[in-house]
Amino acid sequence: MKNFRKIAFGLLVGALALGFSAFTSTHKLTRNTTFVKHAGMITEGFIAQTVAGNEFDPESSVDGDNCSDATTSYSCTYTVTSTGASNIPEKSSYTASDMNSYLSHSPAWLTANGSANKVYNP
Amino acid sequence: MESAITNIKSRFRISITTKEKIITAICWLCMALFIYTAYAKIVDHTRFLAGLTRVHLISGVAVFISYAVPISEIIVALLLLIPQTVKIGLYSFIAVMSTFTVYIISAMIWEPHLPCHCGGAIEKLSWGQHIWFNLAFIIIAIIALRLMQLITSFKNLRK
Numbered sequence: 001m002k003n004f005r006k007i008a009f010g011l012l013v014g015a016l017a018l019g020f021s022a023f024t025s026t027h028k029l030t031r032n033t034t035f036v037k038h039a040g041m042i043t044e045g046f047i048a049q050t051v052a053g054n055e056f057d058p059e060s061s062v063d064g065d066n067c068s069d070a071t072t073s074y075s076c077t078y079t080v081t082s083t084g085a086s087n088i089p090e091k092s093s094y095t096a097s098d099m100n101s102y103l104s105h106s107p108a109w110l111t112a113n114g115s116a117n118k119v120y121n122p
Numbered sequence: 123m124e125s126a127i128t129n130i131k132s133r134f135r136i137s138i139t140t141k142e143k144i145i146t147a148i149c150w151l152c153m154a155l156f157i158y159t160a161y162a163k164i165v166d167h168t169r170f171l172a173g174l175t176r177v178h179l180i181s182g183v184a185v186f187i188s189y190a191v192p193i194s195e196i197i198v199a200l201l202l203l204i205p206q207t208v209k210i211g212l213y214s215f216i217a218v219m220s221t222f223t224v225y226i227i228s229a230m231i232w233e234p235h236l237p238c239h240c241g242g243a244i245e246k247l248s249w250g251q252h253i254w255f256n257l258a259f260i261i262i263a264i265i266a267l268r269l270m271q272l273i274t275s276f277k278n279l280r281k
Contacts, residue, residue, distance in 0.1 A: 006205050007205070013150040014153060014154065014157045014203065017157040021157070
């Protein structure tokens with residue numbers, strides 16, 4: 001009986017943790033992408049500048065609160081456009097020259113979110 | 123003088139019931155932590171996997187780790203829930219948390235960029251805070267194990 005009560009209370013604590021996790025795991029800013037995914041092409045909807053002017057990583061969602069000031073000419077995050085989704089290759093990270101190339105296209109492959117000189121700290 | 127010391131000792135002695143309550147509370151706390159983080163990792167698995175892929179130390183086994191971590195967290199949480207397996211659950215909890223801490227420390231040393239996809243609100247901690255957070259949980263799990271040992275030895279003495 002004592003063990004049964006312990007397990008029941010334990011389950012209650014677990015359920016509370018689960019409920020709390022459901023709250024805090026929600027992203028503050030999640031922009032859904034509706035582009036068609038092509039084989040070998042980027043599958044994430046965003047590219048974020050994770051190391052100032054040096055490394056840009058694909059992200060499934062971004063949070064504006066995670067952007068901090070830095071010395072860089074790039075934006076904190078970029079949204080991949082439908083054209084970009086068909087042209088940007090799938091990579092674990094992108095370099096500054098990759099980004100310059102993607103940003104130079106018309107129609108745009110990427111659209112900047114917010115102002116420049118920010119770095120994304122997920 | 124000796125009796126005064128004995129009096130002080132007895133005043134701070136915790137009863138077996140209190141010890142058991144402390145152990146249960148610690149187990150629930152550890153279980154809640156693992157359920158909380160495992161849920162966050164499962165719900166946003168793509169993001170968790172993407173984060174692991176970016177860490178060069180483990181990028182080769184990122185897919186395996188992305189499944190192994192939440193599964194082991196759930197298993198440890200279940201062990202902590204069942205009274206008969208609490209002891210093994212606490213040992214597993216300490217082992218898993220120590221592994222995470224060693225990973226964080228090695229990533230801090232060798233990784234130029236540190237993405238954290240630990241799940242939920244814990245992601246807001248800095249890496250230094252993360253280490254202290256893990257150490258605090260390891261210490262309370264050790265305290266629970268020590269209390270269990272004290273209860274066992276006390277019960278053996280009474281036999």
